[in-house]
Amino acid sequence: xxxxxxxxxxxxxxxxxxxxxxxxxxxxxxxxxxxxxxxxxxxxxxxxxxxxxxxxxxxxxxxxxxxxxxxxxxxxxxxxxxxxxxxxxxxxxxx
Amino acid sequence: xxxxxxxxxxxxxxxxxxxxxxxxxxxxxxxxxxxxxxxxxxxxxxxxxxxxxxxxxxxxxxxxxxxxxxxxxxxxxxxxxxxxxxxxxxxxxxxxxxxxxxxxxxxxxxxxxxxxxxxxxxxxxxxxxxxxxxxxxxxxxxxxxxxxxxxxxxxxxxxxxxxxxxxxxxxxxxxxxx
Amino acid sequence: xxxxxxxxxxxxxxxxxxxxxxxxxxxxxxxxxxxxxxxxxxxxxxxxxxxxxxxxxxxxxxxxxxxxxxxxxxxxxxxxxxxxxxxxxxxxxxxxxxxxxxxxxxxxxxxxxxxxxxxxxxxxxxxxxxxxxxxxxxxxxxxxxxxxxxxxxxxxxxxxxxxxxxxxxxxxxxxxxxxxxxxxxxxxxxxxxxxxxxxxxxxxxxxxxxxxxxxxxxxxxxxxxxxxxxxxxxxxxxxxxxxxxxxxxxxxxxxxxxxxxxxxxxxxxxxxxxxxxxxxxxxxxxxxxxxxxxxxxxxxxxxxxxxxxxxxxxxxxxxxxxxxxxxxxxxxxxxxxxxxxxxxxxxxxxxxxxxxxxxxxxxxxxxxxxxxxxxxxxxxxxxxxxxxxxxxxxxxxxxxxxxxx
Numbered sequence: 001x002x003x004x005x006x007x008x009x010x011x012x013x014x015x016x017x018x019x020x021x022x023x024x025x026x027x028x029x030x031x032x033x034x035x036x037x038x039x040x041x042x043x044x045x046x047x048x049x050x051x052x053x054x055x056x057x058x059x060x061x062x063x064x065x066x067x068x069x070x071x072x073x074x075x076x077x078x079x080x081x082x083x084x085x086x087x088x089x090x091x092x093x094x095x
Numbered sequence: 096x097x098x099x100x101x102x103x104x105x106x107x108x109x110x111x112x113x114x115x116x117x118x119x120x121x122x123x124x125x126x127x128x129x130x131x132x133x134x135x136x137x138x139x140x141x142x143x144x145x146x147x148x149x150x151x152x153x154x155x156x157x158x159x160x161x162x163x164x165x166x167x168x169x170x171x172x173x174x175x176x177x178x179x180x181x182x183x184x185x186x187x188x189x190x191x192x193x194x195x196x197x198x199x200x201x202x203x204x205x206x207x208x209x210x211x212x213x214x215x216x217x218x219x220x221x222x223x224x225x226x227x228x229x230x231x232x233x234x235x236x237x238x239x240x241x242x243x244x245x246x247x248x249x250x251x252x253x254x255x256x257x258x259x260x261x262x263x264x265x266x267x268x269x270x271x272x273x
Numbered sequence: 274x275x276x277x278x279x280x281x282x283x284x285x286x287x288x289x290x291x292x293x294x295x296x297x298x299x300x301x302x303x304x305x306x307x308x309x310x311x312x313x314x315x316x317x318x319x320x321x322x323x324x325x326x327x328x329x330x331x332x333x334x335x336x337x338x339x340x341x342x343x344x345x346x347x348x349x350x351x352x353x354x355x356x357x358x359x360x361x362x363x364x365x366x367x368x369x370x371x372x373x374x375x376x377x378x379x380x381x382x383x384x385x386x387x388x389x390x391x392x393x394x395x396x397x398x399x400x401x402x403x404x405x406x407x408x409x410x411x412x413x414x415x416x417x418x419x420x421x422x423x424x425x426x427x428x429x430x431x432x433x434x435x436x437x438x439x440x441x442x443x444x445x446x447x448x449x450x451x452x453x454x455x456x457x458x459x460x461x462x463x464x465x466x467x468x469x470x471x472x473x474x475x476x477x478x479x480x481x482x483x484x485x486x487x488x489x490x491x492x493x494x495x496x497x498x499x500x501x502x503x504x505x506x507x508x509x510x511x512x513x514x515x516x517x518x519x520x521x522x523x524x525x526x527x528x529x530x531x532x533x534x535x536x537x538x539x540x541x542x543x544x545x546x547x548x549x550x551x552x553x554x555x556x557x558x559x560x561x562x563x564x565x566x567x568x569x570x571x572x573x574x575x576x577x578x579x580x581x582x583x584x585x586x587x588x589x590x591x592x593x594x595x596x597x598x599x600x601x602x603x604x605x606x607x608x609x610x611x612x613x614x615x616x617x618x619x620x621x622x623x624x625x626x627x628x629x630x631x632x633x634x635x636x637x638x639x640x641x642x643x644x645x646x647x648x649x650x651x652x653x654x655x656x657x658x659x660x661x662x663x664x665x666x667x668x669x670x671x672x673x674x675x676x677x678x
Contacts, residue, residue, distance in 0.1 A: 010469050011430045012502055015488070015495040016371045018470055019479045057479075113448050117278040120450045126278070129447035132389065153411075153546030155443045156631040 029056070033076030035091040041066050043088035050080035050089060096237060097158045100143040101177050102167035105217070107224025111165065112143035114228060114250060118242035119147045127152050140174050147237060161185065165231055167206070167223050169194050188234045188270070190223055195273055202234035203273035209265045213258050225251075225259040229266030240267055279451040281444030284412045285377045285437070286311035287451070288419035289349050290321045291459040292375075296341035296348040298326040298334045302356040303389045304441040305379040309351060331360040335376070339367045342374040343480070345471040347423065349374065353441065354381035354395045361399075367434045368403030368496065370480065371469050373426035374434045377419065380408075380542065381441040382626040390627020391441040393542060393594040397570070397602040399436065403496045405503055406571040408438035408541045410527075412449040415439045417520055418568075420459065421510050427467045428510075430502040440543040442627070454518050462517045500572040507569060525574035527566040530556070531581050534563025536643060539582070539607050540591040541567040544630055548591065551635035560643060567603065575610050582607070583614040587646050589639060593624045600655050608655070617652040619645075623659035634659065 010016075046065035058070040059080060069080075081089040098115065102108030109130040116128035127146040144158045160180045169191035171177060178187065178196045187196045190206035210221035228243050243263055248256045279287065285308045289297070297316070299309040315321040326341075328334045331352050338348035352360060357378055367374060378399075382392040399406060405425060409415045415437065422435035439445055472478050484492065508524035515521035529549045531537060536555075538548050545566040552562035565581050567574065582588050588611065592601025599605065604620030611618065619642045624630040638659050646652045664670050 010371065010432045010499065013495050013498050014371075014432070014469065015492045016432075016469050017369055017480070017482070017484060017492060018472075019482055019484075052474075113278075116448045120276065120278040120448075125450060127447055127449050129442065132442065132446075152449070154550050154632060155440075155447070155543045156547050156634075157629045159631065 028072045029075050030070075030072045033071075033074060033094055035076045035078060036071065036094055037069055037074065037076070037078065037080050037089045038092050039067060039069065040088045040090065043086045045086055045088075047085065049083050049085060053079050053083045055079060096147045096163070097161045098145045098147070098163045098165065098231075098237070099158050099161040100145070100165045100167065101171045101175065102141050102143070102224075103171065104139045104141050105220050105222075106167045107222045108141050108143045108165075108167050110250075111167070111224035111228055112145045114224070114243070114246050115145045115231070115238065116147070117246040117250070118228075118238040119145075121242050121245055122238060124149060125152050127155075131157060140171055163188065163231070163235055163237070165227055166190060166194075167227055186235055188227065188231050190227060190230075192273075200234075201273050202230060202270050204230040204266050204270040206230065206266060209262055209269070213262050213265075215258060215262055226262040226266040229263035230270035232263075233267045233270040240264075276450050276452050278448045279412055279416075279453075280307065280446055280448050281409075281412045281415045281439045282307040282379065282446070283311050284416040284451050285351065285419050285439070286315065287453050288416045289375075290315050291454065291456060292347060292349075292420055292423045292463060293460075294321070294323055294349045294375075295346040296324050296326065296338060297350065298328055298337035298341075298348075299350045299352065300328055300331045300334045300356060302331070302353045304381060304445040305351050305353040305356065305377070307445070308377055308379070312349075331356040332363055335360040335363040335367065338374055338376075339363060339370070339372060342367075342372045342468070343370065343470075343472045345466070345468065345473075347374075347466050349376070351377035351379065353379040354383055354389075357395045357399065358383065361402075364399060364402045364404065366481075369492070371432045371496070371499075372434065373423075373432055373466075373468050375419065375422045375426055375437065376404075376434065377437045377439065379441045379445045380438055388626045389441065391443050391543075391593070392625045392627065393438075393592070393602075394625075396436070396438045397594045397596075400571060400602065403433060403500070404571065405431070405433055405435040405500070405507075405569065406438060407435065407569050408567070409444065410543055410545050410566060412444055412447070412451050413520070414522060415444060416451055416453065417514065417518070417522070420454075420463065421507075421514055424463055424510050425503065425506055427464070428503075428506050429467060429469075431499050431506050432469050433496065433499055433503065438542070443543045452520075458517055462514070504572050504574060504576075507572075522568055524577075525567070525569050525572075526577050526581065527568055528581060529564040529566065531563035531565055533561065535561040535586045536563070536639065537582050537585040537588045538562060538564045538591060538635075538639070539567060539578070539588060539603065540564060541570060541603060542593060544591070544593065544624060547630065547632045548635050551632040551639065554632065555636060555639060560639070562639060570603070570606070573606055573610070578607065578610050579614070582611060583616055585616060587617045587619065587642065587652055589642055590618070590620045591624075591635075591638075592620060592622050595622050595625070604655060617646060619652055619654040619657055621657045621659050628661045630659070634662075 051059040058074040100108040112128040116126035119126035166189040195201035206223040206226040342348040511524040590604040
């Protein structure tokens with residue numbers, strides 16, 4: 001299958017039940033965090049396991065083979081720190 | 096032209112109806128073949144139908160008044176009324192040397208004997224579908240012998256195709272008015 | 274082009290192959306099974322380059338093709354009766370997500386008691402899901418409708434999944450001549466797959482999220498609008514198919530001698546052929562009958578039916594299903610459509626659970642209703658049960674009830 005990812009609109013009045021991460025009615029959900037993930041770029045090997053597991057799509061591939069966190073939407077659940085095989089993500093207290 | 100096949104589960108009545116329709120379609124005619132599935136098990140009486148016409152066939156209901164009936168097992172005569180609804184002047188083609196239906200044109204063939212001789216036996220059961228098609232062609236000329244042989248060779252490859260073709264030919268030659 | 278002797282199920286498989294479907298997933302159920310058996314064989318022989326995904330249920334089968342289709346693949350599944358009921362949740366998901374895909378539904382009655390024969394209960398059970406639902410009369414149409422289904426489903430004016438209904442055994446297991454089109458022509462006629470969005474690991478798309486109530490409301494409106502547009506698309510696809518392949522079925526409704534008819538039969542599925550035969554025979558004794566064969570029950574061809582039926586002396590609807598506690602589902606559609614015109618109406622419920630309905634049965638029912646019309650001048654009989662032969666009297670029916678108690 002070689003179909004390129006793309007968004008094509010239907011004709012007429014068209015609504016599909018999909019959405020892009022965007023500011024919701026409650027604002028940026030990053031404010032919900034009590035703990036924040038911090039990436040140790042020395043240890044990060046770019047395996048992207050965290051990217052695969054993040055339930056909120058807030059792990060960003062930075063283009064240099066590493067990752068960064070989108071703190072606007074990261075809710076601080078800690079899944080990334082849990083799954084990282086290299087212990088490259090630490091959860092630290094907000095504030 | 097409407098044909099009803101009576102057999103017992105495992106003898107090949109459904110395949111016989113299918114091959115007959117295939118042969119008619121091969122001749123450029125319109126045809127339809129369909130089974131009637133109830134609670135069939137191996138050995139239980141089964142029915143299959145075929146329609147052949149020069150015009151497209153739009154009727155889909157079961158055949159009540161066939162022009163021809165084909166009986167694949169002599170014991171079926173004792174289990175069901177095979178002639179039920181058979182049109183006046185209809186033709187009966189039976190795998191039997193003795194059984195016939197009074198008041199109709201009857202053709203007899205020892206299909207079981209032919210099938211056994213040729214080794215057309217599956218799990219101890221003689222399979223007489225292709226044999227009975229040979230007899231049907233002899234009795235009615237509803238399709239040509241070549242068409243039947245063509246579809247038999249297409250559906251049964253290699254040695255099985257050869258044996259089934261021989262079954263068709265032997266039945267074609269030995270079917271008799273009775 | 275080559276004419277083959279094919280069962281309805283094989284006609285589906287050939288169409289799926291011609292459409293170059295990339296992912297197939299299904300769970301076996303009678304009388305559907307031979308569709309995916311044939312497709313497996315085609316894939317195994319290398320005639321069809323597709324992935325066959327084996328699953329443990331129909332729910333997973335549709336989920337699999339829904340996922341594959343969301344990811345950009347042309348995908349297909351098939352089921353029947355209880356299998357369709359089991360996948361019902363995902364049926365809504367696929368349509369609500371606006372993902373084009375095609376499913377063959379081999380119509381079969383629903384148990385208990387267990388039964389494998391045809392009626393339309395399973396298909397009408399999907400009526401409100403947002404799928405386009407077509408029902409074929411012959412094996413040739415099964416092939417043609419399946420091919421057309423891909424084009425309709427993937428049309429940007431539609432973007433809804435399509436079910437192709439074919440009657441169990443009567444079509445699915447019946448051999449008949451089918452003209453199988455050339456691959457080159459199909460490739461030219463069927464555009465490359467289009468869909469509203471494609472999910473991939475690289476796109477941050479959220480599916481199945483909670484939308485505000487108002488947006489949910491608007492999505493229903495959007496689907497409904499697409500259904501309305503689909504009516505035009507179905508007619509267009511029928512015409513363009515006819516230009517290339519030489520076969521037209523009249524789009525939403527096939528009209529058989531409708532124009533000069535006094536009595537109009539409205540019906541869907543394979544038994545329409547028997548109804549047409551009955552119409553011809555009744556015409557020979559002076560009862561002018563025509564047959565409007567509904568090819569698509571969704572979108573409901575409201576406007577077309579009004580054109581054809583409003584001025585008839587009597588419209589008789591034949592239902593092979595019943596909405597228990599109400600009426601025949603096709604009758605409900607027809608009667609609400611014709612309500613403003615005051616047309617005389619009768620709804621016959623027959624052939625449930627594969628009970629054979631012959632052209633003589635059609636003639637019997639039509640004659641009875643026509644004579645009632647003549648007595649009364651105007652007719653409204655919303656349910657007229659055409660009981661199986663021998664069970665017309667209540668006494669007989671009670672006898673059966675006692676036997677089965």
